[in-house]
Amino acid sequence: MPAFPYYDSKAIEALNGQAVSLLGLFASRGYGREEPAVLQPAEIFLDRSGEEIRRRTFTLMDPSGRELCLRPDLTIPICRAAVEARRSLPARIAYNGLVFRHQPGEPHRPMQFFQAGVELLGLEDRAAGETEILSLAVDALKVCGLSDFSIRMGDLTLFNALVDALALPVGWRSRLKRHFWRAGYVENLLHWLGHGDGQARPPVSRAEIEALLDARADAPLAGRSREEIIARALDRAAEAAKLRLDAKVADAVAQLLDISGPAEEALAKVRALLATAGINLDPQLAAMDARLATLKSLNIDPARVQFTAHFGRNMEYYTGFVFELWAQDKEGPVQIAGGGRYDSMMEMLGAKKPVSAIGVAIRTERVLATKRGGT
Amino acid sequence: MLTLAIPSKGRLKDNCNAWFAERGMVMEMAAGARGYRASFAGMPEVEVMLLSAGEIASSLLAGDIHLGITGEDLLREEAPELTGRMQLIKPLGFGFADVVVAVSGAWIDVATMADLDDVCAAYAGKHKRRLRVATKYAQLTRSFFAQARISDYRIVASAGATEGAPAAGTAEVIVDITTTGATLRDNGLKILDDGVILKSQAQLAASLSADWDADVRKTCESLLNKLDPAAALYPALAAQLR
Structure with a gap:
């Protein structure tokens, strides 16, 4: 695909035909099509997502000086509209439209492409939601006439639960979780925690910290409260005193992060390692088993389902189950769909409480290309 | 004609003039150019343009000038990836x-x-x-x-x-x-x-996307040799020029 795609009448016909099949399938499962504006206020993307999405978002200024952007995805504007309209939940929403992404360093990639997908918002039964979305993703490719694809999956809660089971100060646990998506970094942190010197620093009292702060009374608090600063300074001092992880446990976690392969074998390895480290993650593993059972019931060959422990790392807003569907085009493997759970999004966008959310997006142009040139 | 841009005002400009003067190069303002064009005595094939420090960075990136002197901060902000776009020729020891x-x-x-x-x-x-x-x-x-x-x-x-x-x-x-x-x-x-x-600090930098014809290359070689005879600045630049 060129950076500036041109759609001739044949391409449009093919895309439209495929879109009709997809939206028909979505409608038959209760997902009505909606369409947010292409041009969006920039803040919702820039404030609620990190610099990684910002880097890839086209922003522009309107003549009055307001910052706007071309939507880099449809999930965020759909969720925002759902929050603002106080939609009754669960809500099932389908979409098919263009998204725009700057591709820094990759000039051959298209900067605009179509995505068709669904969002399932507010279904409390998370397992049922996952089954519903996973089935819909598989069936969507089938109605497009594509049966030759493989699945990669992971679960971000697995790593979070693992970190929570470690004997580490809470600040360090949240640091590990926050950086899970950065390959290499977490492994280095774990090594340092397990094998580093874990030097203890002298304890610091609250009075000492308050005195330090009083001495800087002229400096602005810059968005934080005095109490917030004191509390973190105390936490930091306390953490420094007990920063050490059993080397065996640290190594087991690092090895676990490395596990990737056919799902059934990979999960067996995960179980073995957890047993060695004395960590119980049965609920998370049972959820993974249930997803495998769903795929089996959809007649997906288990050999084509891959579990990767660190999967989901590079995706900013997912919070739990994540999956991708892959096929072959003439240049090699290509991702044709991706989805997962993003339970913190609705609250980030203004909902009063967390709302369960899961969805999938299909790269419809890639699906067509795969069918044309694939094996 | 080789174009070299230097800062048009402030301490950076004064430091630049002093730096050239130390190397025996005296700048003469062009008549009627309102202080935006100059040349070096005895080097008519080098056109000196006086621009703002920020403009020098963007002109180097755009290939509008061959050489420029400006802050490395501005160059790296303008072009996060310098490779293939600009070449830092020499840090000048001022503008820290x-x-x-x-x-x-x-x-x-x-x-x-x-x-x-x-x-x-x-x-x-x-x-x-x-x-x-x-x-x-x-x-x-x-x-x-x-x-x-x-x-x-x-x-x-x-x-x-x-x-x-x-x-x-x-x-x-x-x-x-x-x-x-x-x-x-x-x-x-x-x-x-x-x-x-x-x-x-201030850097003497070259645009790799400017038009480097044979005459410009020759002028550049003699200019760089005059600025720092010992450092072989030109061969390092020439290796980057297509």
Whole structure:
């Protein structure tokens, strides 16, 4: 695909035909099509997502000086509209439209492409939601006439639960979780925690910290409260005193992060390692088993389902189950769909409480290309 | 004709003139050019243009000029990836300034980028929006924060007096340029221990996208030999020119 795609009448016909099949399938499962504006206020993307999405978002200024952007995805504007309209939940929403992404360093990639997908918002039964979305993703490719694809999956809660089971100060646990998506970094942190010197620093009292702060009374608090600063300074001092992880446990976690392969074998390895480290993650593993059972019931060959422990790392807003569907085009493997759970999004966008959310997006142009040139 | 741009005002301009004078090159202003064009005595094939420091960086990137002297901070902000676009020929030993990450001195719990990362995450969780970093250096900030593994923040463009942003409440953190740190201290700010993004100074730089015909190359070779006969500056540049 060129950076500036041109759609001739044949391409449009093919895309439209495929879109009709997809939206028909979505409608038959209760997902009505909606369409947010292409041009969006920039803040919702820039404030609620990190610099990684910002880097890839086209922003522009309107003549009055307001910052706007071309939507880099449809999930965020759909969720925002759902929050603002106080939609009754669960809500099932389908979409098919263009998204725009700057591709820094990759000039051959298209900067605009179509995505068709669904969002399932507010279904409390998370397992049922996952089954519903996973089935819909598989069936969507089938109605497009594509049966030759493989699945990669992971679960971000697995790593979070693992970190929570470690004997580490809470600040360090949240640091590990926050950086899970950065390959290499977490492994280095774990090594340092397990094998580093874990030097203890002298304890610091609250009075000492308050005195330090009083001495800087002229400096602005810059968005934080005095109490917030004191509390973190105390936490930091306390953490420094007990920063050490059993080397065996640290190594087991690092090895676990490395596990990737056919799902059934990979999960067996995960179980073995957890047993060695004395960590119980049965609920998370049972959820993974249930997803495998769903795929089996959809007649997906288990050999084509891959579990990767660190999967989901590079995706900013997912919070739990994540999956991708892959096929072959003439240049090699290509991702044709991706989805997962993003339970913190609705609250980030203004909902009063967390709302369960899961969805999938299909790269419809890639699906067509795969069918044309694939094996 | 080889075009060389030098800063049109301020200390950078004075330092530039002195630097050329030390090498026996006297600048003569062109008649009727309102001080925007000049030449060196005895070197008619070099056209000297006086531009703002920022314009010099963008003109080098665009290939509108062959050589330019400006701050390395501006060059790296203009072109985050210099390779293939610009070549730094020689640091000139003046115009020293650091691009730094600075936070309020009241943030006694924050000394390093790792601390800032914790605070960014806590802030995003509590306020449901990202902590704001005011800066004129969006590109440098973005890549430095990425290296430091910080993602929970957003950049707000600063048009001037960046150091006042935390007190004014328009941003929580700043990335700015400093020479002695005095302005930052006066505003109650401190530089993070590992928060120096770039130690900058004036650089003689070449545009790799300008039109380097044979005559221009010859002129450039003799100019660089005159500026620093010992350093073999031209061969290093020529290797990068297509």
